[in-house]
Amino acid sequence: QVQLVESGGGLVHPGGSLRLSCAASGFTFRDFYMTWIRQSPGKGLEVLSYISGTGTILDYADSVKGRFTISRDNAKNTLHLQMNSLRAEDTALYYCARASRNIDYWGQGTQVTVSS
Amino acid sequence: DVVMTQSPLSLPVTLGQPASISCKSSRSLEYTDAKTYLNWFHQRPGQSPRRLFYKVSKRDSGVPDRFSGSGSGSDFTLNISRVEAEDVGIYYCMQGSHWPYTFGQGTKLEIK
Numbered sequence: 637q638v639q640l641v642e643s644g645g646g647l648v649h650p651g652g653s654l655r656l657s658c659a660a661s662g663f664t665f666r667d668f669y670m671t672w673i674r675q676s677p678g679k680g681l682e683v684l685s686y687i688s689g690t691g692t693i694l695d696y697a698d699s700v701k702g703r704f705t706i707s708r709d710n711a712k713n714t715l716h717l718q719m720n721s722l723r724a725e726d727t728a729l730y731y732c733a734r735a736s737r738n739i740d741y742w743g744q745g746t747q748v749t750v751s752s
Numbered sequence: 753d754v755v756m757t758q759s760p761l762s763l764p765v766t767l768g769q770p771a772s773i774s775c776k777s778s779r780s781l782e783y784t785d786a787k788t789y790l791n792w793f794h795q796r797p798g799q800s801p802r803r804l805f806y807k808v809s810k811r812d813s814g815v816p817d818r819f820s821g822s823g824s825g826s827d828f829t830l831n832i833s834r835v836e837a838e839d840v841g842i843y844y845c846m847q848g849s850h851w852p853y854t855f856g857q858g859t860k861l862e863i864k
Binding site for chain 1: 783789791800801802803806807812844846848849851852853854855857858
């Protein structure tokens with residue numbers, strides 16, 4: 637069965653960095669686009685970035701463009717999100733999800749809290 | 753960005769009664785490939801969202817047939833013919849036609 641397991645969240649000071657990872661199993665990882673989504677009480681659900689199966693096609697929401705970088709390691713079936721210059725408004729539960737336009741499976745999420 | 757507007761935001765329903773959630777987009781969701789990338793998700797407290805429908809009306813495996821998705825263009829609806837206790841939670845529509853993909857604010861269904 638499809639499994640997505642996020643890790644790497646935590647408490648970080650404003651301006652700091654975190655690297656999220658998502659370990660995928662139960663499907664042929666390289667065949668699927670992957671997406672990062674976050675959820676916060678104030679902003680609801682927000683799609684942040686997606687990446688194609690080969691890693692050659694990707695895009696970002698304006699709110700994270702220039703600060704976050706999505707990448708994938710198909711040999712290790714792992715998706716990453718490098719988050720730099722973190723702000724208080726980046727505080728949220730971060731999910732990885734399979735596919736992009738027709739997101740189907742979600743991980744359980746990893747909490748990111750940006751606070752001094 | 754495409755704005756997805758759901759209504760109502762709160763939906764108290766008696767068990768066994770029907771329920772309907774509207775989702776309207778600020779522009780047509782028909783993509784250049786003539787497909788409409790409109791998804792519906794259900795999120796129970798403390799859980800990740802689970803997809804119910806994709807491309808407006810294609811039901812996911814395991815979703816009871818008392819759920820149905822319909823609509824076109826910029827006007828979509830999720831219907832539940834007879835609400836059961838397990839249906840409580842928040843329902844979200846999401847468009848995947850225009851980047852950045854966007855979600856509605858969510859509709860909280862509760863049992864009266």
